[in-house]
Amino acid sequence: QQQVKQSPQSLIVQKGGISIINCAYENTAFDYFPWYQQFPGKGPALLIAIRPDVSEKKEGRFTISFNKSAKQFSLHIMDSQPGDSATYFCAASMGPLGGKLIFGQGTELSVKP
Amino acid sequence: SAVISQKPSRDICQRGTSLTIQCQVDSQVTMMFWYRQQPGQSLTLIATANQGSEATYESGFVIDKFPISRPNLTFSTLTVSNMSPEDSSIYLCSFQGQPNTEAFFGQGTRLTVV
Numbered sequence: 001q002q003q004v005k006q007s008p009q010s011l012i013v014q015k016g017g018i019s020i021i022n023c024a025y026e027n028t029a030f031d032y033f034p035w036y037q038q039f040p041g042k043g044p045a046l047l048i049a050i051r052p053d054v055s056e057k058k059e060g061r062f063t064i065s066f067n068k069s070a071k072q073f074s075l076h077i078m079d080s081q082p083g084d085s086a087t088y089f090c091a092a093s094m095g096p097l098g099g100k101l102i103f104g105q106g107t108e109l110s111v112k113p
Numbered sequence: 114s115a116v117i118s119q120k121p122s123r124d125i126c127q128r129g130t131s132l133t134i135q136c137q138v139d140s141q142v143t144m145m146f147w148y149r150q151q152p153g154q155s156l157t158l159i160a161t162a163n164q165g166s167e168a169t170y171e172s173g174f175v176i177d178k179f180p181i182s183r184p185n186l187t188f189s190t191l192t193v194s195n196m197s198p199e200d201s202s203i204y205l206c207s208f209q210g211q212p213n214t215e216a217f218f219g220q221g222t223r224l225t226v227v
Contacts, residue, residue, distance in 0.1 A: 032213035043119075043205050043218030044156070051213075089155060099212025100146060103156045 006104025119219030136206030
């Protein structure tokens with residue numbers, strides 16, 4: 001019930017291509033869905049986040065698509081660049097439980113030049 | 114945005130000893146969290162530490178193993194007690210201004226137990 005399942009585990013994309021990472025959840029009480037980006041030796045940093053009252057949110061080259069009925073959400077990185085190579089984590093949280101984050105398993109993205 | 118610093122950044126410890134990790138935020142925050150990230154794995158929440166109350170531990174984590182202090186609104190410590198090689202991991206502190214808002218993370222403490 002508390003799990004967030006993320007796929008794929010790793011992803012290789014050519015420069016300029018589209019990177020797509022998918023997540024699924026079970027608990028319909030989740031009401032906040034962020035994506036975090038983590039570079040080696042660093043803590044995760046918020047990339048983009050969405051709440052379930054919208055189906056899509058775009059910030060620059062990064063877009064979250066949210067499907068409430070399917071309990072799925074995905075991150076799309078357009079025009080992927082080598083500098084985007086990092087590990088990406090989806091997460092979910094519930095405000096009434098203090099906002100603690102439940103993280104997906106992570107996706108290691110490698111963008112080839 | 115607030116800055117969060119964590120130390121030490123890494124340490125190599127002998128089994129059976131304890132290590133205390135410090136987390137300092139440059140502004141007052143209510144909610145602080147401690148996570149464990151095993152090599153190549155995701156982040157698992159250890160406990161929530163709010164000032165003025167006992168830390169709340171997640172399933173699988175106990176206070177005797179991971180005692181936490183939260184003496185004020187800018188500082189917290191996590192101790193990894195009686196360490197074994199299985200405790201080798203990255204430990205991260207985090208805070209949020211409000212539930213369901215951006216969480217900020219320290220750079221992590223890479224712990225190796227030998």
